[in-house]
Amino acid sequence: ETGVTQTPRHLVMGMTNKKSLKCEQHLGHNAMYWYKQSAKKPLELMFVYSLEERVENNSVPSRFSPECPNSSHLFLHLHTLQPEDSALYLCASSQDGATSGNTIYFGEGSWLTVV
Amino acid sequence: AQSVTQLDSQVPVFEEAPVELRCNYSSSVSVYLFWYVQYPNQGLQLLLKYLSGSTLVKGINGFEAEFNKSQTSFHLRKPSVHISDTAEYFCAVSEPGGYQKVTFGTGTKLQVIP
Numbered sequence: 271e272t273g274v275t276q277t278p279r280h281l282v283m284g285m286t287n288k289k290s291l292k293c294e295q296h297l298g299h300n301a302m303y304w305y306k307q308s309a310k311k312p313l314e315l316m317f318v319y320s321l322e323e324r325v326e327n328n329s330v331p332s333r334f335s336p337e338c339p340n341s342s343h344l345f346l347h348l349h350t351l352q353p354e355d356s357a358l359y360l361c362a363s364s365q366d367g368a369t370s371g372n373t374i375y376f377g378e379g380s381w382l383t384v385v
Numbered sequence: 386a387q388s389v390t391q392l393d394s395q396v397p398v399f400e401e402a403p404v405e406l407r408c409n410y411s412s413s414v415s416v417y418l419f420w421y422v423q424y425p426n427q428g429l430q431l432l433l434k435y436l437s438g439s440t441l442v443k444g445i446n447g448f449e450a451e452f453n454k455s456q457t458s459f460h461l462r463k464p465s466v467h468i469s470d471t472a473e474y475f476c477a478v479s480e481p482g483g484y485q486k487v488t489f490g491t492g493t494k495l496q497v498i499p
Contacts, residue, residue: 274428312389313429313475313489326486360428371417371436371479374487376428 273297274377276361282383283351291346291380293361301366302344303374304336307358319344320366351384358382387412387478391490398466399498406461406493408450408476418459419477419487420450429475435459446470471497 274295283289295302304316318326319338333355335347344361361377390409398404410416417436421429433444440452450461459476473494479487 310394310491312491315486318486362428371434371481373419373431373434374429376421376430378426378428 273375274361274363276359276377276380278380279378280381280383282385283348284385285351285353287351288347288349290348291359291361291382293344293346293377295342295344295361295363295375297363297365297375299363299365299375300341301364302338302341303362303364304344304346305360305362305376307360307379313360317346348382351382353384356382356384387416387480387488389476389478389488389490391476391493393493394491395494395496397496397498400468401465403464404462404466404470404495406474406476406495408459408461408490410457410459410476410478412457412478412480414480417479417481418450418452419479420444420448420459420461421475421477421489423473423475423492425472432461432474466495466497468497468499470495 277292301320303318306314316330317336322338333350337345358379358381360379362374364372364374388411419434420432422432423429432448433442435442435452443449448463452459473492475492476490477487
C-alpha cells in the first residue's frame with residue numbers, strides 16, 4: 271500500500287458541479303498539504319494542516335474548501351470551479367515538528383478537468 | 386522571501402552521458418534544499434536533500450548534488466544517465482523553524498535519448 275493515496279485519479283466536472291478530492295496517508299504523519307500543479311508553473315501550496323488545524327491558506331479562492339477530519343485524511347471540496355482550475359492536484363504529508371527539513375511525501379495526484 | 390530558479394525547462398541528453406540540472410535559490414536565512422523527481426503520471430518523490438554538514442549530498446538512483454553557499458546553488462548531477470531517468474526534476478527550498486513550508490522551482494524535464 272502506497273504511503274499517500276488519492277482518489278479519484280481523474281475527474282471531469284462542469285462549472286456548476288460539486289465534487290470532492292480525497293487523500294489518505296498511511297505514514298503516521300501529523301501534517302498534510304494540498305498543492306496545485308499547472309503546466310509551466312511552480313507547485314502552488316494551497317493549504318497546510320498541522321495536527322488537524324489549518325495553518326496556511328495561500329489566498330486560495332473560496333470555491334476550494336479543505337477539510338481535515340483527522341490526521342490521516344484530507345479532503346478538497348470543489349464547487350463552481352472555473353476552466354483555469356483544471357490542473358493536477360497533489361496531496362502530501364510530512365512529519366512536522368519544531369524544525370523543518372522533513373521530507374514531504376506526495377500522492378500520485380488527481381487530474382481535474384473543468385468543462 | 387525565499388525563491389528557487391531552475392533556468393533549464395528541458396534538458397535532452399544521450400543515454401550513458403553525464404547530466405547536470407541547475408538550481409539557484411535566494412533566501413535571507415539558512416535554508417534546507419531538496420531535489421524531487423516526478424515520473425510520468427506519478428507524484429513527486431524525494432531524490433536527496435541538504436540539511437547541514439557535507440556539501441556533497443548523495444541520493445537515490447546514482448544522483449548527487451552539491452550545495453554551494455557562495456553561489457547560492459544546488460545543482461544536481463549524474464555521471465551516466467539511463468532511459469529510466471526520463472522525468473521532471475524539481476528543486477525546492479525551505480527555511481528552518483516552524484511548520485513545513487517549501488518553495489518549489491518550475492521544474493526541469495530530463496529527456497534521455499537512446
